[in-house]
Amino acid sequence: MANDLPSILIALGANLPSERFGPPINALEAALAVLEQRGVRICRRSRWYESAPVPASDQPWYVNGVVEATTLLGPEPLLRLLHEIESAFGRVRREVNAPRTLDLDLIAYGDLVRTEAAPILPHPRMAERAFVLIPLLDVRPDWRHPVLNRTAAELAAALPGDQAIRLAKS
Numbered sequence: 001m002a003n004d005l006p007s008i009l010i011a012l013g014a015n016l017p018s019e020r021f022g023p024p025i026n027a028l029e030a031a032l033a034v035l036e037q038r039g040v041r042i043c044r045r046s047r048w049y050e051s052a053p054v055p056a057s058d059q060p061w062y063v064n065g066v067v068e069a070t071t072l073l074g075p076e077p078l079l080r081l082l083h084e085i086e087s088a089f090g091r092v093r094r095e096v097n098a099p100r101t102l103d104l105d106l107i108a109y110g111d112l113v114r115t116e117a118a119p120i121l122p123h124p125r126m127a128e129r130a131f132v133l134i135p136l137l138d139v140r141p142d143w144r145h146p147v148l149n150r151t152a153a154e155l156a157a158a159l160p161g162d163q164a165i166r167l168a169k170s
Contacts, residue, residue, distance in 0.1 A: 005070040006110025007043075009143070010035075010082070011123075011132045013103040015053070015062040018090055024063040025168060027089055027102055032067065034085050040078070044068040046135035048168035054129065059099045063168055066107070066135040075109045079119045082106060107132060111146045122146060127155045130163035 012031060014024035021027040025048055032042060045067045053059050071078060082104035089102035108122040126132045127148060133156040136143060141153040148155070 005072070006112070007140075007143075008040075008069045008071065008078070008109050009066060009107040009122075009136065009140070010040075010069055011064065011066050011103075011105040011107050011126070011135070013051075013062045013064040013105075013131065014101055015060045016099045016101045018101045020090070024101075028063060028065060031085055031089060031102055031104065034088070035067075035069070038081055038085070039073065040069050040071045040081070042067050042069050044139045046138035049131065049135055049165050050168045051131040051166075052164040053099075054131065054163060061164075062131060064131040064135055064165075066132060066139050068139050075106065075112065075114070075119050075121065078109070079106050105132075107136075108143070108146075113146050128159075130156070130159050130165045133159060134165050 012028050014027050017023055018027040021030045028048065036042060046065045049064045050061045051064050052061055073081060086102045086104055105123055106119045107126050112121050114121040122145060127145060133152060136152045137156055141151065143152045145155060
């Protein structure tokens with residue numbers, strides 16, 4: 001990555017419209033612009049995907065994507081920034097797996113492994129989630145999980161077939 005900064009992976013998702021930006025895909029595009037304005041350089045980005053909620057529920061499908069980025073921010077300030085942006089986009093954290101106007105997850109920060117303090121890195125459930133791994137294939141199929149020592153392509157190939165995901169309609 002540029003200037004020897006670590007390669008950072010951020011997953012984006014939304015399944016509720018935003019009062020300010022409209023449909024989820026518009027909010028996700030706006031969130032990318034805000035990340036850039038706040039010092040997070042987007043190096044590569046995936047296509048947008050639609051995915052069924054995990055765990056399965058009757059809430060609307062999500063629009064998801066993954067970006068590879070760099071920043072001068074360390075993991076903790078970056079996580080705080082992601083949460084600030086979510087709040088600015090109307091996300092309210094009430095319950096786990098609730099529908100949301102914006103979800104920004106720090107998936108990986110270089111090869112950093114953290115198991116005790118937030119953010120836990122790499123993201124503890126990323127290797128089980130089609131809505132992370134399939135978009136990640138667009139960005140870095142060769143990315144290697146620093147704990148599991150498997151590439152994104154290998155992890156995606158091992159996913160069970162019960163997570164519905166498709167390219168989003170443009």
